[in-house]
Amino acid sequence: MQELTFFTNPNSRGRIIRWMLEELGVPYTTKVLEYGGDIKSPYYLKLNPMGKVPAIKHGDLVVTEGAAICAYLADHYADKNLAPALSSPQRGTYYRWLFFAAGPLEMATTAKAYDWRIDAENSQSVGCGLYQNVLDTLETALENGPYLCGEQFTAADVYVGSHISWGMMFKSLEERPSFKRYVQRLESREAAIRANQLDDALVKQD
Template sequence: MQTLTLYTNPNSRGRVVRWLLEELKVPYQIKVLEYGADMKSADFLALNPMGKVPVITHGDVVVTEAAAICAYLADHFADKQLAPATNSPMRATYYRWLFFAAGPVEMATSAKAYDWRIDAENAPAVGSGFYQNTVDALETALQHGPYLCGEQFTAADVYVGSQIIWGMMFKTLEERPAFTQYSERLQAREAAIRANQLDDALQA
């Protein structure tokens, strides 16, 4: 069996991957890196030249970027059914919202957090466009079921849900009823509770 290792920090997007790993219920190891010297060490930069977590190694495979890690793990452990079947129309929905959160949502919420200028002059060139349009589009993703792919909970819910939960926590995303109800459903999942407990213990 290939060893699966998550390089993380409890104050990072590594929490997203931890949650997914707990949903998958597969064996994995944790390596906690501190910000600064640990993440900028030669050994870690060989895995991720950005010097950031999360990173996973799975045997000889290295995957960086939380959304990519989620997609990889859901595909590799396909028997866990955390991604729609490749021949299902929902597969497109799954990809759509997973990468919408990694692109426009990440950009829009970062711009709001740091007061970056997005206006009529530059919005057409910015991946998120106007903040309000991004938030409105995200809300439409939640209209067709308890989860992004209807009745099926997927890795996209882990990633998109994390963005929504953190966005509302840090006031970079409006607290709309659709977002709060979705967040409550996700945070009540056993794997989400367990993952948070594990990372909170590391934080302490």
């Protein structure tokens, strides 16, 4: 069995991958990196030249970027059913919302948080378009079932749900009723609770 190492900081997007790993229920080793410290060490920069977390090392393979890590893990551990089958029409839906969150949603909420100008004058040139359009589009993703792929909980829910939860927490995303219901549903999962407990314990150690 290939060793799976998880590089993270509890005050980071690493929480997404912690949750994903807990949903999988597979063994992994956690390496906590400190901001301003070993996160910029020569060893880690060889793994991820960005000097950011999260990242995983699975055997000799390194995967960075939250959405990519979620997609990779779901495919590698296909028996855990955290992605629709390749032959399923829902596979396209899964990819759509996973990468919608990694692209337009993150861009729009970051622009909102830092008051970057995106308006009718420049929105056609900006990947996310207008903020309200992003939120309206995201809301349509939640219309057809308890999860993004209907009845099946997937890695896309881990990734998208995390972004919605943080967006509402930090006021970069409107607290729409559909968003709140979705997040409450996800946060009640045993793996999500367990993941938060593990990362909260690391925060308390600092």
